[in-house]
Amino acid sequence: xxxxxxxxxxxxxxxxxxxxxxxxxxxxxxxxxxxxxxxxxxxxxxxxxxxxxxxxxxxxxxxxxxxxxxxxxxxxxxxxxxxxxxxxxxxxxxxxxxxxxxxxxxxxxxxxxxxxxxxxxxxxxxxxxxxxxxxxxxxxxxxxxxxxxxxxxxxxxxxxxxxxxxxxxxxxxxxxxxxxxxxxxxxxxxxxxxxxxxxxxxxxxxxxxxxxxxxxxxxxxxxxxxxxxxxxxxxxxxxxxxxxxxxxxxxxxxx
Numbered sequence: 001x002x003x004x005x006x007x008x009x010x011x012x013x014x015x016x017x018x019x020x021x022x023x024x025x026x027x028x029x030x031x032x033x034x035x036x037x038x039x040x041x042x043x044x045x046x047x048x049x050x051x052x053x054x055x056x057x058x059x060x061x062x063x064x065x066x067x068x069x070x071x072x073x074x075x076x077x078x079x080x081x082x083x084x085x086x087x088x089x090x091x092x093x094x095x096x097x098x099x100x101x102x103x104x105x106x107x108x109x110x111x112x113x114x115x116x117x118x119x120x121x122x123x124x125x126x127x128x129x130x131x132x133x134x135x136x137x138x139x140x141x142x143x144x145x146x147x148x149x150x151x152x153x154x155x156x157x158x159x160x161x162x163x164x165x166x167x168x169x170x171x172x173x174x175x176x177x178x179x180x181x182x183x184x185x186x187x188x189x190x191x192x193x194x195x196x197x198x199x200x201x202x203x204x205x206x207x208x209x210x211x212x213x214x215x216x217x218x219x220x221x222x223x224x225x226x227x228x229x230x231x232x233x234x235x236x237x238x239x240x241x242x243x244x245x246x247x248x249x250x251x252x253x254x255x
Contacts (some may be wrong), residue, residue: 008037009057015050015203020057027063028056030114032073034066035088042095042103050203050210052099053195054122055106062115062169064136065089065145070240071249077238085145085233089114092144093229096121097218100211102202106195107131107173107182117146120155123214124198125182128191131173133181136166141244145236150228156180160222 009020019041021028028034042052056062072085096103096118105111105122113136119125127133135152137144144152144165155160156179162237164179173185186194202210239245 001230006037007031007034010041010043012046012049013028013196014200015048016199017049017052018047018056018192018196019052021055021062021071022057023066024057024059024214026066027060027110028115029063029066029069030089030118031066031069032084032088039088039092039095042092042099045099045101049101050207051101051199052103053106053192053196053199054103054118055192056115058108058249060109060115061105061107061111061131062118063110063140064113064115065142066253067245067249069142071246074240074245078234078241081237081240082233085236085255086229090229090233093121093225097225100207100214101232102199102214104195104199104202106191107133108188108191110134112136113140113142113144114146114148117144117148117151120148120151120181121146126191127173127176127182127185127193128188129173129185130188131176131182131185132170133173133176134170135165136168138166140248141242142239143232145232147225147228147232149232150225152181 007022009022009174011018074081103122104124105119107119107125107127111119111131112134116133116135135144135148150164152164161181176182177185
């Protein structure tokens with residue numbers, strides 16, 4: 001039997017690291033394993049890596065959490081769900097926000113639910129013209145379990161965040177840029193080169209000053225993030241074992 005491909009591709013280019021979510025058949029949906037693997041790659045990066053780019057294997061950036069995988073976790077009850085979220089999904093957010101080097105999200109396609117939270121945790125977001133963003137958690141009976149509500153509100157303000165979070169509608173790349181969800185939009189064919197060029201430029205900056213500046217910025221941006229993650233972990237534990245989410249999973253199984 002052929003060995004399963006790695007869920008995350010790790011490529012080194014000089015002082016930058018490219019992490020590619022590699023579950024294209026599942027549109028790079030986050031499983032517990034994938035969340036843990038990304039966190040591992042960030043935290044164990046070589047000391048001379050000065051910037052990180054995160055992207056997804058075509059056709060998506062990240063379609064969100066892998067619902068069947070999360071459903072299996074939910075079978076263990078609310079406490080098990082909270083432990084898994086804290087141990088893996090929340091650890092991934094903390095790995096990105098706590099990294100001393102800048103992290104760039106190269107959004108090559110749909111970034112939904114947890115995928116949008118993943119992108120919002122990054123320091124920069126470069127989107128392809130083909131990118132589509134949505135905080136789709138509410139559509140499957142869940143809450144933004146990776147801190148997305150707080151991160152969105154601080155990026156675009158409470159008025160726009162309410163619209164994005166409570167409607168769960170899709171936002172195209174041009175509107176995402178106008179709202180301030182992404183830093184820039186580039187042609188699909190040049191996304192990785194543009195994101196790589198940004199990472200390379202960031203890597204040239206003095207390392208200690210970069211780390212201290214990022215830490216200063218994050219102190220301002222992420223005050224309250226730990227409390228938000230703790231609350232969302234407990235809340236999600238109840239929702240993942242509740243009827244609304246189970247109805248969505250049952251519908252998927254009948255397809």
